[in-house]
């Protein structure tokens with residue numbers, strides 16, 4: 388049917404109903420190369436958080452960059468980040484994605500640490516409503532057995548001090 | 557080329573919610589974010605919501621008002637996914653998804669498609685199209701994939717740059733826009749869009765919705781389709797669905813109660829990709 392034959396304003400909706408079949412599901416698992424950032428991954432195991440600094444232009448990167456996106460140099464050095472930061476924002480994830488279903492609702496946090504920002508989980512907090520933007524946090528790393536990985540974790544500084552003082556772990 | 561057909565389509569219902577959340581979360585920066593911390597789409601926008609609330613005193617009630625407004629129009633849109641109205645209380649009482657965002661602060665999993673015919677001025681003349689809608693300008697920008705490298709968490713820089721580019725190219729000011737479809741994937745996203753598109757100054761988005769300025773009768777009528785929240789958010793179809801709605805608005809073909817009053821016949825579509833990775837602003841005029 389040509390365009391001219393079609394009545395102006397005519398509407399036709401096609402809804403396909405009826406039996407369906409299920410496809411065979413597929414699972415992906417990528418192998419992600421970390422050869423040039425091994426220092427970072429090893430650091431996490433030792434409780435250290437590393438960033439990179441470009442020796443050529445001085446730019447500091449977190450997450451680390453093996454090549455400098457600013458000047459293109461591959462001459463970078465590893466620097467350890469300070470252990471304290473200021474909480475810039477956070478959320479508590481209740482609707483969890485695939486692979487995280489077995490975790491308790493977790494608090495994802497972004498903290499300002501020196502000249503960069505760092506993402507991590509805020510731990511040892513009872514309720515997200517006790518947390519405020521601007522709170523001081525202490526950085527550390529934690530082993531997550533379910534995923535066999537180390538992650539960055541934050542604790543509220545006021546709480547971390549209490550823990551040290553009274554041994555409330 | 558004189559005439560082109562643009563088609564957008566998405567089928568999201570074939571996976572379970574956890575998988576959908578994973579696919580969305582991996583759309584951020586997989587290695588440094590999802591891999592370590594299980595970021596989801598709602599979580600990314602919740603990070604913005606928390607910061608906006610802390611900095612400007614934006615409230616959960618103000619966020620809820622976005623959903624209330626958009627459902628008012630979704631209820632009148634026969635093509636919307638959710639054709640019902642909600643109250644502020646319904647939103648506040650819905651279950652938490654990524655605190656402070658609750659179920660009704662979030663767009664849902666949607667199947668959908670949209671299409672538009674784009675033609676040259678010559679083709680429009682030759683075919684004697686009597687109600688063309690003109691693309692006045694398109695602005696676009698991108699931002700970092702790593703959310704930790706964004707400028708701040710109270711605005712989307714990609715929106716700001718794209719909007720400035722589009723306004724400049726169209727030779728208009730934000731106040732000239734009479735009807736807009738903005739990227740309300742979450743309630744906070746619409747509040748930030750008011751500000752980043754220049755409808756109101758930074759930080760005043762909560763007040764803007766509270767005063768009804770983004771509703772019919774206000775400064776600019778926003779998301780009269782019901783928005784991504786009410787009409788639905790089939791990712792690949794969302795951008796063209798916005799264009800479809802605005803074409804209908806500019807031709808004054810909308811149902812009573814859902815038609816924006818127009819004097820200048822200027823409309824704006826605002827579409828975001830990723831977690832703010834990409835921003836597109838399109839100015840249309842009849």
Ligand SMILES: [Zn+2]
Nearest residue numbers: 441444455458
């Ligand atoms: Zn450099």
